Amino acid sequence: MAKKSPGEQGEPSFEQRLARLEQIVAKLESGDVGLDESLRLYTEGAGLIKDCRKVLAEAEKRIARLTEDAAGKLSTEPFEPKEEAGGAEEAGA
Amino acid sequence: MSTLFDPASIPVPEPEGPETVGELTLRIQGVLEDEFPNVWVVGEISNFNRHTSGHVFFTLKDERAAIRCVLWKSAAARLPRDVADGVEVEVRGHLSLFARQGNYQIYVSSIRLRGAGALEVAFRKLKERLEREGLFDPARKRPLPRFPRCVGVVTSPAGAAVRDVIRILRERWPAIQVVLAPARVQGEGAAADIARGIEALSRLGGIDVMIVGRGGGSLEDLWPFNEEVVARAIYASAVPVVSAVGHETDFSISDFVADARAATPSAAAAMVVPERREVEAALGNLQARLARGMKHVADLLRDELALVEANRFFRYPQQVVLDRVQALEDLQRRLAGAVRDGWSARRLRLERGAGALAKFAPHARWQKCAGALRMAAFRLHAAGRALLVHRYAARLDGLGGRLEALSPDRVLARGYSRTVLERTGRTLVRAADAAAGDLLRTHLAQGTLRSRVTEGEGDPLERRT
Numbered sequence: 001m002a003k004k005s006p007g008e009q010g011e012p013s014f015e016q017r018l019a020r021l022e023q024i025v026a027k028l029e030s031g032d033v034g035l036d037e038s039l040r041l042y043t044e045g046a047g048l049i050k051d052c053r054k055v056l057a058e059a060e061k062r063i064a065r066l067t068e069d070a071a072g073k074l075s076t077e078p079f080e081p082k083e084e085a086g087g088a089e090e091a092g093a
Numbered sequence: 094m095s096t097l098f099d100p101a102s103i104p105v106p107e108p109e110g111p112e113t114v115g116e117l118t119l120r121i122q123g124v125l126e127d128e129f130p131n132v133w134v135v136g137e138i139s140n141f142n143r144h145t146s147g148h149v150f151f152t153l154k155d156e157r158a159a160i161r162c163v164l165w166k167s168a169a170a171r172l173p174r175d176v177a178d179g180v181e182v183e184v185r186g187h188l189s190l191f192a193r194q195g196n197y198q199i200y201v202s203s204i205r206l207r208g209a210g211a212l213e214v215a216f217r218k219l220k221e222r223l224e225r226e227g228l229f230d231p232a233r234k235r236p237l238p239r240f241p242r243c244v245g246v247v248t249s250p251a252g253a254a255v256r257d258v259i260r261i262l263r264e265r266w267p268a269i270q271v272v273l274a275p276a277r278v279q280g281e282g283a284a285a286d287i288a289r290g291i292e293a294l295s296r297l298g299g300i301d302v303m304i305v306g307r308g309g310g311s312l313e314d315l316w317p318f319n320e321e322v323v324a325r326a327i328y329a330s331a332v333p334v335v336s337a338v339g340h341e342t343d344f345s346i347s348d349f350v351a352d353a354r355a356a357t358p359s360a361a362a363a364m365v366v367p368e369r370r371e372v373e374a375a376l377g378n379l380q381a382r383l384a385r386g387m388k389h390v391a392d393l394l395r396d397e398l399a400l401v402e403a404n405r406f407f408r409y410p411q412q413v414v415l416d417r418v419q420a421l422e423d424l425q426r427r428l429a430g431a432v433r434d435g436w437s438a439r440r441l442r443l444e445r446g447a448g449a450l451a452k453f454a455p456h457a458r459w460q461k462c463a464g465a466l467r468m469a470a471f472r473l474h475a476a477g478r479a480l481l482v483h484r485y486a487a488r489l490d491g492l493g494g495r496l497e498a499l500s501p502d503r504v505l506a507r508g509y510s511r512t513v514l515e516r517t518g519r520t521l522v523r524a525a526d527a528a529a530g531d532l533l534r535t536h537l538a539q540g541t542l543r544s545r546v547t548e549g550e551g552d553p554l555e556r557r558t
Contacts, residue, residue: 013240013242014240014242015238015239015240018240018375018379021379021383022379024383025379025382025383025386027386028382028383028386028387028389028390029382029385029386029389031386031389031390031393033390034508035390035394035508035509036508038387038390038391039387041387042383042386042387045379045383046383049376049379049380049383052372052376053373053376055268056267056268056369056372056373056376057267058267058268059263059267059268062270062271063259063270063271063273064270064271064272064273065250065272065273065275066245066272066273066274066275066290066293066294066297068289068293074293074296074297076272076297079250079273081250081255081256081259
């Protein structure tokens with residue numbers, strides 16, 4: 001975690017996936033697609049829903065604290081906020 | 094109810110005679126000066142007016158009252174420069190009366206800016222300057238990402254604010270990543286810390302949006318967020334910034350510069366990430382629409398297929414051929430019948446004519462006539478036959494064309510195919526009807542394929558639920 005830059009590029013973002021999904025649904029709803037095309041769209045849409053659900057279910061709880069050395073070089077280290085004495089809520093390490 | 098104390102019963106000395114306005118005013122002035130030789134008042138300045146003479150006039154007010162104030166030229170020279178309307182000050186002086194207008198007023202000896210007043214002035218000046226420079230321009234405010242993957246937070250690592258922010262971010266969007274840039278958020282050096290944190294998060298990369306703020310406090314506690322270094326850092330940030338300084342009503346400079354403003358750090362956390370349950374509901378809705386859309390397309394195609402299947406070509410293939418043969422035979426029979434009927438009617442008439450003729454003509458002539466008549470009859474017969482054949486042939490052509498229009502070949506030529514399960518000899522519509530190992534015969538526009546089922550797959554989503 002410390003080395004990896006958060007928010008990897010490359011794979012489409014949640015937002016892009018959702019936008020594509022909306023596009024597919026609208027196209028299927030128009031009914032203006034052939035059998036092969038509609039099957040392909042449906043499969044793609046089902047995959048996108050699965051991906052999006054996976055993101056929603058994800059709970060990696062990656063909390064990092066930024067540090068900067070004398071040379072101005074940035075790095076991150078895991079961070080868990082301290083609970084106040086008697087704090088009722090669970091931090092869930 | 095009896096009155097024990099009647100104000101009217103207290104003896105008040107009667108004036109000995111009328112006095113002038115000036116005399117009365119002088120008496121009042123004496124009372125005021127005796128009673129209020131030294132006042133120390135807190136209030137807000139309004140109607141501030143520096144007269145050309147050098148004297149300064151203003152009104153000191155609070156929610157309930159107002160008092161006129163005068164600052165003589167000599168004292169006005171020592172007036173703090175920031176004194177202006179809206180500033181809260183402490184005034185010292187004495188009370189007296191301006192006889193010409195009958196006004197009582199404070200003759201101010203000194204003015205001191207109150208703490209908040211001094212900060213207020215600094216705040217307003219900086220705000221005006223940065224506004225002129227375009228730092229608050231609404232046109233340059235960036236929209237916040239709808240689904241950030243990583244949120245940066247510039248605040249104290251020890252305060253309640255960071256805990257609240259992290260808790261709310263996780264609750265709403267469990268996949269969220271958070272990078273905290275720790276900073277002192279009050280006191281000496283805090284502004285520089287905050288500015289450095291913003292700059293570092295902006296430089297780190299991969300941060301989609303950042304929250305800069307702290308929990309509530311006094312105006313002095315919140316002051317770092319009103320400082321220029323912080324404003325400049327927010328302005329320069331490559332990442333959209335949400336300012337979240339814990340005060341519901343007032344704005345800080347960082348609120349004006351930031352891309353968005355939240356009243357508290359918790360509110361900022363709720364602002365930057367969507368609520369998972371809402372997104373889940375939206376996804377469920379999209380999934381239902383996807384399935385419905387697919388069914389819609391499938392229904393359309395199925396209807397088209399049903400139309401083709403309903404065609405007798407598919408239902409009774411031999412029957413269609415037999416029908417055509419039968420129709421042809423029928424036509425032949427009708428043709429033959431028609432020809433025969435026409436011919437016999439004509440023969441009858443001819444024979445009748447011939448019989449009649451025989452009564453009048455000599456035999457040789459009858460013979461000759463009979464020969465010619467037979468010839469004519471034959472030609473008549475031939476002509477009639479040709480006419481009928483032609484008409485029925487045209488009808489046959491028409492029927493052929495209509496049959497052609499219904500032909501499944503046309504549908505197959507568009508890329509659809511019809512698959513028959515060998516075991517049952519029936520057209521296959523549902524994957525579930527075929528088992529692994531079954532032989533299939535697929536009719537394409539050109540030719541037929543024989544294949545064997547290896548596995549069946551239903552609807553991938555239906556299968557999940």
